[in-house]
Amino acid sequence: DQQVKQNSPSLSVQEGRISILNCDYTNSMFDYFLWYKKYPAEGPTFLISISSIKDKNEDGRFTVFLNKSAKHLSLHIVPSQPGDSAVYFCAASDSSNTGKLIFGQGTTLQVKP
Amino acid sequence: DTAVSQTPKYLVTQMGNDKSIKCEQNLGHDTMYWYKQDSKKFLKIMFSYNNKELIINETVPNRFSPKSPDKAHLNLHINSLELGDSAVYFCASSQDPGARITEAFFGQGTRLTVV
Numbered sequence: 001d002q003q004v005k006q007n008s009p010s011l012s013v014q015e016g017r018i019s020i021l022n023c024d025y026t027n028s029m030f031d032y033f034l035w036y037k038k039y040p041a042e043g044p045t046f047l048i049s050i051s052s053i054k055d056k057n058e059d060g061r062f063t064v065f066l067n068k069s070a071k072h073l074s075l076h077i078v079p080s081q082p083g084d085s086a087v088y089f090c091a092a093s094d095s096s097n098t099g100k101l102i103f104g105q106g107t108t109l110q111v112k113p
Numbered sequence: 114d115t116a117v118s119q120t121p122k123y124l125v126t127q128m129g130n131d132k133s134i135k136c137e138q139n140l141g142h143d144t145m146y147w148y149k150q151d152s153k154k155f156l157k158i159m160f161s162y163n164n165k166e167l168i169i170n171e172t173v174p175n176r177f178s179p180k181s182p183d184k185a186h187l188n189l190h191i192n193s194l195e196l197g198d199s200a201v202y203f204c205a206s207s208q209d210p211g212a213r214i215t216e217a218f219f220g221q222g223t224r225l226t227v228v
Binding site for chain 1: 148154
């Protein structure tokens with residue numbers, strides 16, 4: 001039972017345009033959400049996070065939006081750059097304080113020059 | 114200076130062998146984890162340790178045994194390797210999850226291939 005889902009396996013956008021990556025979750029106990037970026041042959045690196053008490057968090061070109069009623073979050077990258085080409089993972093944690101992250105299956109973003 | 118380092122990066126071994134993957138973090142974090150990324154690219158937690166104490170033990174075969182000699186190290190030992198154990202194994206660390214700082218820092222991964 002996959003509690004965090006990224007239904008788009010891949011996304012291709014033109015450099016300078018907006019990239020929107022989506023993530024859905026089913027567990028209402030999740031209260032903290034994270035996005036990770038992964039290049040080939042490297043480990044995931046933390047990108048941005050959002051607490052369930054917020055609906056938006058912005059960090060430079062990256063903005064994460066959270067819609068709790070829809071159990072949906074999205075990552076916006078504006079403007080997209082070729083160096084953003086990577087696999088993006090959505091992850092969620094609950095209030096159990098174990099640090100356990102539940103990951104989606106990832107979306108491969110390709111930004112074309 | 115690598116924050117979370119794993120060795121080896123690649124590991125090819127025969128079925129039935131016993132192997133270990135080592136992990137070290139120099140971030141001063143209290144909690145360390147092992148995640149497995151299978152052929153379908155899902156990243157799933159296997160174990161976590163907080164200050165050398167086992168916190169999470171997901172449904173993992175007993176052939177997998179984590180060992181934490183100190184809070185900066187978390188090694189993974191796998192007995193009697195099977196073909197289905199082939200995957201990429203990631204070590205990670207984070208500050209005290211109780212502080213709700215759950216951003217985990219990952220190592221570069223160990224690609225295990227069982228033949």
